[in-house]
Amino acid sequence: MASQLAYKARIASTSSLEKIFNAQEMIASSRIAKARNVALAAKPYSDAIFDAVQALAQHTHISHPIVRKDEDNPRVAVLALTADRGMAGAYTSSIIRETESLLAKLDDKGKKPELYVYGRRGVTYYKYRGRDVRGTWEGNSDAPGVEVAEEISKALLDAYMKPADEGGVSELYVVFTEFVNMVVQKVRILRMLPVEIVSVESEQAEASGVPEAQPLYTFEPSRDEVLDRVLPKYVQSRIHECLLTSAASETASRQNAMHTATDNARNLIDELTRKLNATRQAAITQELTEIIGSADALNNEKE
Amino acid sequence: MAATDKPTIQVNIVAADRPVWSGTAVQISIPASEGSMGILADHEPVMTATKDGLIKVIQPNGETLGFEVTDGFISFDSNKLTVAVETCKDGVDLNASAE
Numbered sequence: 001m002a003s004q005l006a007y008k009a010r011i012a013s014t015s016s017l018e019k020i021f022n023a024q025e026m027i028a029s030s031r032i033a034k035a036r037n038v039a040l041a042a043k044p045y046s047d048a049i050f051d052a053v054q055a056l057a058q059h060t061h062i063s064h065p066i067v068r069k070d071e072d073n074p075r076v077a078v079l080a081l082t083a084d085r086g087m088a089g090a091y092t093s094s095i096i097r098e099t100e101s102l103l104a105k106l107d108d109k110g111k112k113p114e115l116y117v118y119g120r121r122g123v124t125y126y127k128y129r130g131r132d133v134r135g136t137w138e139g140n141s142d143a144p145g146v147e148v149a150e151e152i153s154k155a156l157l158d159a160y161m162k163p164a165d166e167g168g169v170s171e172l173y174v175v176f177t178e179f180v181n182m183v184v185q186k187v188r189i190l191r192m193l194p195v196e197i198v199s200v201e202s203e204q205a206e207a208s209g210v211p212e213a214q215p216l217y218t219f220e221p222s223r224d225e226v227l228d229r230v231l232p233k234y235v236q237s238r239i240h241e242c243l244l245t246s247a248a249s250e251t252a253s254r255q256n257a258m259h260t261a262t263d264n265a266r267n268l269i270d271e272l273t274r275k276l277n278a279t280r281q282a283a284i285t286q287e288l289t290e291i292i293g294s295a296d297a298l299n300n301e302k303e
Numbered sequence: 304m305a306a307t308d309k310p311t312i313q314v315n316i317v318a319a320d321r322p323v324w325s326g327t328a329v330q331i332s333i334p335a336s337e338g339s340m341g342i343l344a345d346h347e348p349v350m351t352a353t354k355d356g357l358i359k360v361i362q363p364n365g366e367t368l369g370f371e372v373t374d375g376f377i378s379f380d381s382n383k384l385t386v387a388v389e390t391c392k393d394g395v396d397l398n399a400s401a402e
Contacts, residue, residue: 041321048317048387052350052378146319146389217380220351221337229352229376233387237319 004283007276011269018265021258024087028255031142032182035248038143042244046237053195053234055217056227064224065161066195066231073164075112076171077134077156078102079192079239081246082122084141089257091177091185091250092121098187099175106173114159114169118152118243134159142247149240156239157232160193176242177249183256185249192238195231310344311363313383316370318391323370330361331384333377348380358386359397368394 080099082092099115106113116135117123123136135155140148162168172193178186219226311327332341334356342349358370375388 038320042319044315044317044322045319045387048315048378048385051385052376052387055350055378149319150389217348217350217378220335220340220349225336226350226352226376229374233375233389240319 004276004279007272007279011272011276014265014269014272018262018269021261021265025255025258025262028251028258031251032248032255035143035244035251039241039244039248042146042237042240046241049230049234049237052230056223056230064227064231066157066193066235068194073168073170074110075114075164075167075169076106076173077116077159077169078106078113079116079118079152079156079172079174080122081174081176081242082117082119082125082141083250083254084120084138086121087257088250088254089260091253092119092125094187095175095177096122096125098189102173102175102189111171116152116156118148142250144240144243144247146240149236149243152243153232153236153239156193157235174239174242176246177253179245179248179252182252185253190242192235195234309363310382312342312344312379314360314386315384316358316372316386316388316391318372319389323391324360324368324394326360327363328360328384329363332359333386334358334372335377342379342384344382346379348378350376350378352376353386353388360394365398367397369397370394 078099080095082095086092103113103115114134115126115131117126117133118137119141120138123133123138126133137148137152156172159167159169160172164170171191174190174192176188176190178188180186309329311329312331313325314328314331315325316323330341330343332339333351334340334353336352336354339356340351353372353375355373356371358372360368360370362368371392372386372388373390375386377384377386379385
């Protein structure tokens, strides 16, 4: 049995750890509300862009390269969204696992995936393994601003718009974590480019029986220029959406992980305290036995 | 609200990170990419790219609001105007600043 001092030292260090975990948990839960507000605030903009793209799609047959790319190019881009900091349970590792399986799948199909990583944890992971990464971004993974989304979408759109012989890519996949609720976060793979435009017109027509009259927009300065302007913004806002839901998931899984860690630390402290008490009691018993034994021996001597 | 019989436009200004302003207006001027463009109620449906500049919103009570915006686009149909821009400063009362 270890000494009482050793137990006391372990209890002290475990309880200071417990305090840290508890603080981390509280920080995470206060950030979730913030992350949710940020995501809600960005929604009207992405809705406006989505509506505009829908209107454009209904009007015209879009043959913009963002929607369709007619070239035989095996290179594809994969963007993985990971966390900047650890202490978030399996958040980053499940993203990396999913990314690896996507890369393997693409390899099997004869494509040449190129990796882009956001988040310090993912960057360090791939750097350590010496993997070739085309582009990395770090910072603010728990509260990504528009600037980060702009930077990422610009780099990826540049890679996408480049012709194949200059190192361009033909598709873009994003691996991110969807925030379902506080307890459930799901890793999802999304094919971001080329953009798939689903027309809602047919559904509406079926529902009401009469096709709804769509406003006939005039485009200024020209349809193509408006498209040129709107489609990259659409991609950017989609990427921003992914970043935001990932950020909320990261905070939620950090909160969960820290909650479990706090519970574990408390259990450990309980167990250690019990052992400490047992050791102390054993020592007292031993001391008493010794005193009684020696007193007995003295009495025997007198007689 | 003095002129209720006048047709008004539902305006919704959104920036990439937040909704900025929404309300009604009788007239709006927009820094379209081909030069400034004014929109009154019952304008034909239009979708336009915009450049950096100032959006002026004249409200039914005569107050004029100004929003400094960076590039984006607007869409207008059935008296609903949506302005989607990259960034936008909060509206300033142009009447007040002119006095």
